[in-house]
Amino acid sequence: MKILIINGPNLNLLGTREKSVYGTRSFDNYFEELKTAFPDLELEYYQSNIEGELINKLHEVGFSYKGILLNAGAYTHTSIALADAIAAIETPVIEVHISNVYAREEFRHKSYISKNCKGCIVGFGLEGYRLGLIYLNNLRPKTV
Numbered sequence: 001m002k003i004l005i006i007n008g009p010n011l012n013l014l015g016t017r018e019k020s021v022y023g024t025r026s027f028d029n030y031f032e033e034l035k036t037a038f039p040d041l042e043l044e045y046y047q048s049n050i051e052g053e054l055i056n057k058l059h060e061v062g063f064s065y066k067g068i069l070l071n072a073g074a075y076t077h078t079s080i081a082l083a084d085a086i087a088a089i090e091t092p093v094i095e096v097h098i099s100n101v102y103a104r105e106e107f108r109h110k111s112y113i114s115k116n117c118k119g120c121i122v123g124f125g126l127e128g129y130r131l132g133l134i135y136l137n138n139l140r141p142k143t144v
């Protein structure tokens, strides 16, 4: 069961960027742990700082993969194009934010993408990605 994790702008700097908000761990390091924790999922990871590239990736996988975890970073609060891309594809998208955006600046309280997502996971740090995978893993057809 193919699952793609997509991180948007500035999330390539996790571990370095604003450590008090986003923590000290790089996503590449955390991703290795996720792959070990979910051996039955075919997990892939994609990061881009460019809005159009995120949209192209959603189109590329959005008719064949079983689930997408998307942290769209600041595009969450600005991008109608990203919201439209999520609405256009068939694969369910789960919105993830590392920080609790509702405890931060007012401009982070608005998400253009939430209404087109299956659900939203906000404020649990990197563990939010694991929570999303637990949900998707439970959708997996069981063989017993």
Ligand code: DQA
Pocket (backbone or CB within 6 Å): 009, 010, 011, 071, 072, 073, 074, 075, 076, 096, 097, 098, 099, 100, 101, 108
């Ligand atoms: C973020 C929250 C956004 O407001 C911010 O622009 C980010 C990261 C988060 O994961 O908490 O880049 O999506």
